[in-house]
Amino acid sequence: MTKYQFKLALSPTHIKAYFLLRQQIFCQEQGIFETSDRDEYDSIAYPIVAINHDNKVVGVVRIYETT
Secondary structure, eight states, rough: OOOOOOOOOOOOHHHHHHHHHHHHIIIIOOOSSSSOOGGGGTTTOOOEEEEETTSOOOEEEOOOOOO
């Protein structure tokens, strides 16, 4: 069974990988956005990455609080 670590993307390396994977998923694969999926929520969101046993970011999600 593959094991993953889930953590906040805090390092420059993880943050870069987080945004790159989002761009690949939402722009290239799904075609939802033309070049970037970044929006106003990125400034308040907590970016979370899933990291595999090779220390590669293989999943991303963001969460944020609402009022």
